[in-house]
Structure formats: structure tokens, C-alpha cells
Amino acid sequence: MSNDPLLQPYKLKHLALRNRIMITSHEPAYAVDGMPKELYRAYHVERARAGVALTMTAGSAVVSKDSVPGFNNIHVYKDEVVRWTRDLTDAIHEHGAAVMIQITHLGRRTRWDAEHWLPIVSPSHEQEPAHRAFPKKIEDWDIERIISDYADAAERMQAGGMDGIEVQASGHLLDQFWSPLTNELDSPYGGCLENRLRFTFDVLKAIRRRVGTEFIVGIRYTGDERLPGGLDKNEGIAISHRLKDSGLIDFLNVVRGHIDTDAGLTDLIPIQGMANSPHLDFAGEIRAATNFPTFHAAKIPDVATARFAIASGKVDMVGMTRAHIADPHIVRKIVEKREDDIRPCVGANYCLDRIYQGGAAYCIHNPATGRETSQPHTIERAATRKKVVIVGAGPGGLEAARVCAERGHHVVVFEAANQPGGQLRLTAQNPRRQEMISIIDWRMSQCEKLGVVFHFNNWAEADVVLAEKPEVVIVATGGYPHTEVLSQGNDLVASSWDIISGDVKPGMNVLVFDDAGDHAGLQAAEILATAGARVEVMTPHRSFAPEVMSMNLVPYMRSMQKLNVAFTVTYRLSKVERDGNQLVASVGSDYGDVQQTRIVDQVVINHGTRPLDDLYFELKPSSSNHGEISHDALIDGRPQSIVRNPEGAFQLFRIGDAVAARNTHAAIYDGLRLAKAI
Template identity: 60%
Template sequence: MTMDLSRDPLLQPFQLKHLTLKNRVMSTAHEPAYSEGGMPTDRYRLYHVEKAKGGIALTMTAGSAIVSHDSPAAFGNLHAYKDEIVPWLKKLADDCHEHGTAVMIQLTHLGRRTNWNKGDWLPVLSPSAIREPAHRHFPKEIEDWDIERIVGDYASAASRMQAAGLDGIEFEAYGHLMDGFWSPATNRRDDAFGGSLENRMRFSTMVIDAVRKAVGADFIVGIRMVADEDWDKGLSKEEGVEIARRLAASGDIDFLNIIRGHIEHDAALNNVIPIQGMAASPHLDFAGEVRAATKFPVFHAARIADVATARHAIAEGKLDMVGMTRAHIADPHIVKKIIAGREAEIRPCVGATYCLDRIYEGGEALCIHNAATSREALIPHDLPKAERPRKAVVVGAGPAGLEAARVLAERGHAVEVLEATGEAGGQINLLIRNPRRKEMVGIVDWRLAELERLGVTIRYNTYAGAEDILAESPDLVVIATGGIAQLPELEAGEELVTSSWDILAGAVKPEGPALLFDDNGGHPGMSAAELMAKAGVELEVVSPERFFAPEMGGMNHVPYARIFAEHNVRVTINTRLVAVRREGNGLVATLGSDFSAQTRVERRVAQVVVEHGTLANDDLYRELKPLSRNLGAVDYTALIARRQPLPVRNAEAAFDLVRIGDAVESRNIHAGIYDALRFCVLL
């Protein structure tokens, strides 16, 4: 059933100057860090083209593309100051245009939001010499010759974007150089660029004028701008909205893309870009206020993750274009599914923010539960039908097992899932015991709905042995039995400790004072610590690392750090749990250091909780391995090259055997889902 396009607000076209955007859905500028040498090469291009295939009206590339040498890339930024970017962007734009999708790019000078020890090692600058905490940088105060040079760099970069055939550009003005002049927090100047609002806008006015002169009146030029820094010493709402009014009235700007908040540090950044456990679309009403005040085209994105909210934003006149950026990382085919009447099949963004955390830690953006995103050259989002249907048995209904079953069924195989417990979800059922992370259940719920649509049966409370598997006469068996909590090796007292799983599951009640030793560095230990802190337990978190939970990035670090601060949780780093002994009614934890064998301290506590990852639950795999056609072996060269990865080592056997996820080793949700997808798309 196809939806009536004339009735859905999201599917109405929007006229932006000469450009007709075919619907109201866009992906706002962000830097996924897929570039190579600052160029948007094939991986970068295919990521955006996939969204174009999925029906999006506008994809905004870069977050942001840098215009000058002394704005070194902070996390994979595109180099808009280089001529060689033009053919790369032209190929990207041409490919997206084939699907009716407009392409723009965000340009910036990062100002102080980077560091000098990157790129060409040039001094990093700011309107005033005020330290930027997030990158630990002390910038120089920008000089007159810097301003003249950078204004010219903006104009040159815009000309390159026009030459590449892009539909337009937007300036980035939140936390970067341009709005650094606007904000009293970062502009303490007493010259023509400081003081009055007109003076503080002088640099941005110069840039806009130079760009307009370079690209002409017809090229689309917008700005993604902070209209309220929500900061006692920053740009006020009154001044921010006034800047928006002046830009709208200038005749040189074609749209406003509205941001609220500041990004001085991780906690503030979380309020601008909310993660799970925080309010959805928190700045939507504010963006609507700016639209009402300016009567000008307004775009906006901030955790607008679901179609209903996006539709509401357009229907109520709050926005002209709605950004669903992380939502398109989870599912690049949102619009196509809406048009086809398949809205229920949209893979949800669960707010895990695995994507952004990876970027801020120096990696590339990956969706926690769509492993095809950014791997479009290797794995299609629309799965191909198998040449030869097989009968497959998947053992385990955690995220990896559910994904394996979904992929196999989508490809036309006959699939049955065996699950030892009474519910699907695996370790996700533990992590959602932390109420702040309950949205993670969407990873499970979406797959269960897909399996129901595909006619896949899940047999619960079925603890399968080798005989049970063989009785099904499969020709493919996928072992996704997960892992079980394991304890760190101690000199003594392993029997006295409690696992983080027991705390999360509610099997053991928190008692204080308590010590939690996290030797994993991810969410499990921190979630247990959060529950303990909220239960009112006096708690010390001990980590052998340089800082706590290094497997998480800054976005997910924030809520744990906030809760620890609010509940006076003590955090001790560079320290390892060595032993535990009982003393009276309590326990004594002995702590040591990797840096000094002589250093030993003791903590007297009521409870010691440990997190040490998982041990593969692989008994069934080892039973089936000698009976399988491939003897459990995987040809990694073939797997990486996207060829059939299972060698024939036992030709008389009836089935192939694959082991995925934590049944192999202790990893994370994305790794298990990627295992399932990369194998099952080839089998």
C-alpha cells in the first residue's frame, strides 16, 4: 500500500530559492570521519548516496569542511581549502542528484575548537585568547591579517563547492570561529570586532559578503547557527535571535539551521546533542520560535529520531526542513519506507550514540545496530536473495542471533531460532535494567518485528544440545549463544566478589560501602555503578586505566560522570584489584598498582563488585565443530573479500557451522551484529 503523498506533511516539497527539495527530510552536516587525506573518497560518497537511494531530500555533507590551513582537522574533516576536493565532491553530488537528492556542504574555520599539534602545526586562533577545554587548547588572539586571510579562504572554498556542482553551502557557527566573535564568552575584544552586537557580527558579515561576491546571488548560502548558548556568560537568547533576524533580513542568507546550547565541554555538548535517557527533540520548540520571529526558512536537528516527531515539526510549522541525522545512520531508507507504506519497518535510532562517541575518540561513525552503514561498498542495505535457499538453525536470540536470523530470512532461507531462556534479547535484557538505557530494547524489538514479518519461528525455553540441532537436519548452524560473566584473576578471594551482572539483574542487592572494580572499560560496569549509586550506596569505582570507562566516548561518559558527581562516587584510576578477604562481617579489598609492585592499599567494604567482560559460552559450538562441513573454520581472506567464507574440510558432513558475537569472544553489540551480517549475507 502506497501512502497518499498529498496528505503527509513530511512528503511535501519545499521551495528554497530556485531549488525544489522533494520532501521535508534532511540529514544535517556531521563528520563521519570516512574521509581519506581530507577527501570524500568512495566510502564517504557511498554513505551519502545510500541516503539518496532511500529518498532523502537533502544531504548536508561535512561537519565541517575546513577552509584554512590553520584550522586543522579535529576528526576527519574534509579539506575545502584544497582544489583536489572538487572532483571528489562532484562525483558525490552527481550520484546523489541521480536520485533526486540535493547536496550541500558545511564550511567552517574551527577557530579554537581543534589543536595546534595536528595538520601543519600552525597556531590555532580565536577572537580572544581563551582556552577551549574540549581540545585542551590555548589559542592565540586572531590578528587583522588573519581575518583578511580567512575571509578570503571562505570565499575560495565556497567557489570550489560551486564548481563541484553542489546545490549550496552553509556556514557553521556554533563553537567555531564565526560565532566565537558573537559570544561574550569568547570575545573580549575592544576593537572593531568586539563590544556591540554589530561589531561582534562584523567578521561573519565580512565572510558572507565575500562569499556572495564569489558565488553570485543565485547560489544557495545558509548558516547553521547558535541562537542561544544557554550559558550565563555566553550568547543570550535575545542576542541570538536578533542575529538570526539580521541574517534573515540581509538578503545574503537563504536559510537558518538553528542550534541551542554551547559545546565548551562534554556535559554542555550532551545538551546540544542529546543521547539516550535524555529528552527527545529538546530544542524543537525553540527552533520554531526562531522561525516565527524571523519568518524565514528554518532547518533543525537535535535527536528528532522518529517519524511522528518529524511529521509534527513540519505540520505545526515549527520547521521547514527537519533533520533526522542519526536516524539516517540507523536507517538510510526512511523516506522510501514511508512512501511505500512500510513505516513500521524503519530501523529505529536507539540513542546509543555509538556513532558520535567513536568519532570523538578518533574512530569513524558506526551505528550500534546497522552494520551496513559506512560499509556500503561491501554490504548492501537491501539484502540480495540467496542463489540456493538453505535450512538454517540459529542458536541464541540475543542481538547477534536475531540479526543472523533476520538476514538469513530476508535472503530467502528457512530459519528457526532456538533460545534457552523465555525471552529474546540476551545481554540487552541486563543493560536495560538501567532505566536510562531502556531505549536499547529497540534493537531487540525491531528484529522481533522483522522476524515475525518474515515468518521466522523462535522456540523459547529450548536449551539445545548437539542432538537437538541434528534432529532439525539443518545445512547451516549459527551459534550465537553469547557469553557469561567472568571474574578477573585475583591472588585470593574470587569467591567473595559479586559480578556486575548480578547487580544489574537484581540477583544481588547493593550494599555499602562498596567497591566496584571495572576491568572492562565499557557500559556494563558503569551501569552497575550507576544503579548502586542511585540506590544510595557509598561507592568507590576502581579502574586500572588512565581514566574510567575508556571504551566509551565523551557523549556516554557524561551521564555516568554526572551521576557519580551527584552521588559522591569516588573514582580511583591506575589501580587494580589484587585480592579480597573476609574480615568480620565485611570484606577487605587489596588494591595494587601496575606502576609499582610495592604499592598496596586496603579498603574495608561490605561488597566488592567486579566487571571483567564475558567468557564465550561455546560448549555447543565445540560439540558441533567436528560434525560440521567446515569443522568450524573460517577463511578470513574470503570473508574480508566478500566471498563464501566457509571452507569444506569434512565433505561428508551435512551442515556448515558459524560462531558469532560473544560466543567467540567478549566484544560489544555492534561487533555481534556485524558478525551476523557479514557472514549471513554471504551464506
């Protein structure tokens, strides 16, 4: 028995939960043909095996054909889902965890031009800004049909072995009925609060008639939209009481805010640089007002905050969803008193931003998440110990060092700088992104525990590497900024790194030409504007900063709009000339014969990196494989066995930006999948 508040059991109706930690419903977009197949199952099983009490699947499993999946959602309107759900629930139950699913009708929170091309529906014609589609104003027969669809979906999930369901209201069709901002219906479903709630209670009654009184049914909803004219806190508390008093539900899962814009979504689900657990006190108010089982999740990334949430009685179950994307073994490490070994969620939001752009959810620094069928969360020891030399202590090099050390190899790392981190050290200089350094700190801590030997302030030449008598050499030297993209005047520009590092002082009238579209361009622009410069960010593309993605863009825009930063799309910088103490920037366009000029005192270019690969090519002739990697072996997780030079004494590989400019996740993924087979 443990006195830890997080490890205390909890009884929800008849369901015994082994602790107070849960994963709230979220859609990682791993479904295949709308079904939760092998990868989807493996993802949740990994977390169940590690001790989580309750894992909730499928943020927004859709109940109707006109609820068009926005990001590879599960289709619970199909009978075939029962089979796959049963496989999923059986596998999770084998490891002692409970499992539920969230079901919904998205209403206007989707688009019509996919799947069956059916019009989307809502209680008004009001467009949701995030999805930009205009809905049909819902009719009586739509309401009857959707109520029946909810009941059918609930019955399928009960048949599939789920311990319960969560009906999603927040931002979706149910909430669109609740909010005065989106409900323009007449009685009986529009007008006063009682009428606006009628559709929700009709849905819940239909579900109860179908699944009975014992099956667990909860609801995720907003208790305060935080929008002028929307649901306020007083109405939210009133709704909470009505939900409890209805006798139709078994738990409340409360959030605060709105999700119809990128900015609103980011406030509801905060990212790095924003306050931790910003809505926990509000959830506690709902719990105190209703005295009813209450769940909550919103940037609760660390064990201490989660422990406080339970110990203080603010909630009954605490959601650590993105934290479990970063480290599925949180509960196991708490039980084993190894909290220092928990891989931290750094709030980069690579996971959510990817699904909102149509991809699968991946953690920026745990490449095994979302790849549970091919990549390990726990590293196995190698049969034979080898000497591995790694050059570069950025995220990719440190991951390779950690994994090789976990394999039992003797690992030596050379780093030219006086501390680890590589490009992430630059990134973390932004106060909003300083959490990113935890990617480095965690790996350094793990490497030190595993006995990895580090040599800092050491620009490793080939003779230094060879003196170690390595059997494997991994070059993870990263890249350097590439600014030579102009027909004239390349010597007159600075790089985004120059500005971020402080090596070049900000000008007063600055053109930032950003065709890489990543964080570095915006980070440099923000530094310039904060220093008082007049800044124009220019890109040749049709949108700016596409690699930053939606929710990460929000804090940048909030800052830079206040600083009057201008953004210009579809124009390309071609050359820069000096004119006295000014610079003349010539601008054209890929779209036609357009010529413009800008008179500025500084030009900053963000054009990605070129590999720092001199060492790699110097070592290549002496290596046994001449640096070649078998892609098939890499993908399949098999050891690299190519031999080009039988006289070579070591294998040579390179990873991350030492190969080509990519991103942090790619570098770490390179390190894991290469090193796990050494």
C-alpha cells in the first residue's frame, strides 16, 4: 500500500480504478479505415501495461456519416467497429486498466468536402473559423436521426467491451446547441438554457434506454466559454448541476474555454511557455459545487501538479494525456520511486499540431510513441558489447548515446561546444520555449546514469575519433545556417541564428526573408521587433511559417501583432545591394514578373541548414560500410550489415541535420532506430 495520493484506488460506480491517473480522450490519428487496429491498440496497451488506471480512446469518435472525421477519427457509426473495439478492450483489460471511448457529432467543427460530401449541420449557419465550412441549419429530422445515431454508437461500444463512454460536448454539436453564439433555433431546442440543453438530454436519454443504467456514461464539456455572449461561468455551474441531477451521467469531465479558433484551442489546451494547469482551480470549483465525480486535463505535465490536484480534492481523476505521449511509463516510475527518470513533456505540441494538419500524433522527443508496433519504449541489451563513438551532443547524438548505453555498449561522445544541446540551446533562449532544454537535460541525466563518457570543448578530428578504436562511429554534428540564396549580396545578410544567438545586433528597419518556415524565422523576427525594429517577414510561399503549425503559431502572433510585425507572402528576395548606410533589397515573385524594392538597414535570411559533414566524409574511406545505411534494415529494425570495405575497422553512420535539414523529432528518431539495433 502507498500513501501517495496518486496511487490511491477510486471507485466510479461499479468500476474499480487502480489509481487516480488517467489518459483523457484524444485522437492520435492512428486508425486505419476508421477502425482502431493494431497500432491503435498497441499505443493504448503500452500505457495500460505501465499502470495507468483509465485510458480513454478516440477523441471524437464520430457517430454519424455527416460528422465528417476531421483527423482520422474512429467511425463508431459502422457495425464493423465492434470487432476492432473488442480486440482493443480485451488487450487493455489484460493489463488491469479500464478503457472508455469518447463519442461525438462534430457539428460544424469539420468540413463537408470529404468522406461522403454531406452537408455538415449545426443549430445555425455560423461558420467555425478553425474549419471555415458553413453548416446547414439543423432540421427536426436531422435531430431525430442524430439522437438515434448516438444511441446506436453507445450500444456498439458496450458490445465492444468498453467500460464506459464519454459524450463530447465541448465545441462539438451538443455545445453548439448550448451556446447562444451558435444556437439560432426556435423552441423547443433554442432560446432559454433549458431549451438549449434539451438536445443533450434527449441524446443521453436515448443512450440510457439502449445501454441500461449500469453502463458508465460521462460527458466532457466546457463550464465557461470565455467568449463575449457565450456560456459564462454561472451558466456552466448551472449546467453542471443539471447534468448531475439528471441521473443520466456518472462523471463530469470539465474544461474551460472554446476551441473554434486556433487561439481559443491553445488557451484551452496550453502549450509550452503558457501556465501549467491553468483551469485546475476552475475544475475544483465545479467539483465543490456539484460534489460529483469530476475529471480534468489541461497541461498537467508533471507528477507534482497531478499529485496536488488529487490531494487537494480538486478532481477525482487527473488527466496526464500529453505527458503519457511523452512517457507511457509514468505510473510505473512513480510506483518504483523513479520519478526523476520520467521523460518530461516539454509542451512543444508536436503531437496535436500534427493531427490538426492531417498527420499522426508523434511526440517531439519520444519517437516510439505512435510507432509501438515497430519502435521500443524499453531498450533491450545487446548480446555483444561494442565501443561506440558519437560526435555531436545535440538531440540526435544524445538519443543515440542513450540508446547505445541502454544496449550495454561503451559510449564516448565528443562535442565541440562547452555544453550539450546543439540547435536546441538556441531555441531555448526564447523564454516561451525554454522548456525545450528538458529534451537535452533528460538525455544527459540518463546518459550520466548509464556511464556515457563526454568530452566537451572538443572539435573531434578524424585522428581523435580513430584513437578511440571505435567499432561504431555515429556523426551527429548537425548543420550550420545556409544564407547563400541570393544572386547578389550574400555577404550583406545575417542569418536567423545570428540574431537568436546575439552574435549580430538587431537593426532598426529589418527584412526577414524566411523560406524555411520554421521556428527560427519567427524567433528571429520576434527578437528584432522586441528590440524596437520595424520588421517585415517575407516568404515566397502562400502562407508563412508552415512548419510552426497552428497552436505553436498562436503565441508568436500574439506577441508580434502587438509589435506591428508585417507579414508578406508570395514574394521572393532575389538580391541585396548596399546604398550608403542602407540596403536595397530586390524582391520578385514566383507567380509572375513582379519587381519591388525594400530600403532597409538589415536583411536576415532563414533558409534552413547545410550539413556539417566534413568529419563524416573524412572518415568514410576508412569505414567498413563507407557510410552506407540499408534503408530496409533501418525500417525493419535489423542490424546494419553492409560491408563495402572489408579492411575497415568500424561502421560509420550519420544522423539528424548532419544528413539534411529536418527537425528535432527526425534527429531523435534517427538516433533511436539506428542505435537500437547496434
